[in-house]
């Protein structure tokens with residue numbers, strides 16, 4: 001495509017990003033991402049998918065199978081680690097910890113807003129209606145492949161896109177359009193250099209099975225979000241984690257000395273960053289939606305977060321939590337909560353709680369919850 005055939009040049013896109021407070025932006029064509037097919041096939045065949053992936057592999061490779069008139073894809077990056085992150089203090093009380101990406105407002109809304117504004121600007125520039133499709137996490141395309149080809153950043157062995165300016169502390173979004181826009185050069189191949197694979201070594205569950213390959217079924221980012229019972233082997237690995245895991249980003253040397261983001265919506269909200277565990281256990285679904293509704297960690301609802309809070313209390317061996325946990329064991333209607341509570345009580349004080357767990361075991365009807373209680377009173 002020659003330069004004059006572009007309807008919008010790349011400098012204009014960079015200028016729009018600056019105006020809209022977008023930290024990173026790049027453009028690529030809507031041609032298929034042929035390089036990703038082999039990786040996606042291996043990933044699926046090895047059983048490492050999380051289940052959140054788009055099911056149609058060819059649609060993940062070829063944008064025009066979803067958007068037949070697509071000409072260009074714009075990728076944007078918004079940095080979420082703001083300066084306030086450094087000074088964020090854990091409030092008093094028994095506190096869990098959220099992944100840094102959930103410390104502020106739900107990024108889906110913030111990115112969507114930026115992409116909507118960007119789309120509006122494209123329409124205004126061209127003075128005609130244009131086809132615009134925005135995706136944040138939900139579309140068929142592989143956001144990391146798009147970001148790499150748009151020149152936003154390179155892929156690290158920890159499976160994160162690493163940007164020059166903000167490291168991997170970025171959210172990614174995409175805008176697919178029928179407008180022909182001058183593309184960027186792709187980012188270089190992985191630049192991990194002589195780093196001794198710190199991310200692979202630090203991963204608490206060995207979910208990074210190989211460089212550039214995460215086994216989602218072992219990754220705490222996915223496991224903290226799963227429904228039902230958390231497999232026992234991963235509960236101790238949670239530590240105080242309630243949602244997500246930052247370890248493979250925290251240890252990455254490419255994330256040191258990078259710039260902070262300035263998006264005000266991502267400034268840390270202490271109750272989102274370090275939720276009060278006992279308070280969390282007391283929330284009804286409605287109260288949970290009211291208190292955590294604008295957090296990125298709210299979409300699974302109260303039950304998953306409360307189950308994780310019980311695991312965190314177990315890992316913290318918190319004796320002051322015992323009365324409330326006994327109440328949940330005896331009265332809560334949800335089997336995941338009763339069963340996980342039995343596990344936590346055994347961790348905290350098996351001698352003091354054995355009799356109560358045994359009585360709960362005798363009454364319990366749900367097979368998995370009963371199994372958990374049996375384990376707690378061997």
Ligand code: SF4
Nearest residue numbers: 203219220245247248
């Ligand atoms: S997010 Fe945590 S569990 Fe998942 S790969 Fe990274 S370090 Fe491992």
Ligand code: SF4
Nearest residue numbers: 156157192195199252
């Ligand atoms: S920790 Fe090292 S190997 Fe892992 S992504 Fe960062 S630079 Fe690459």
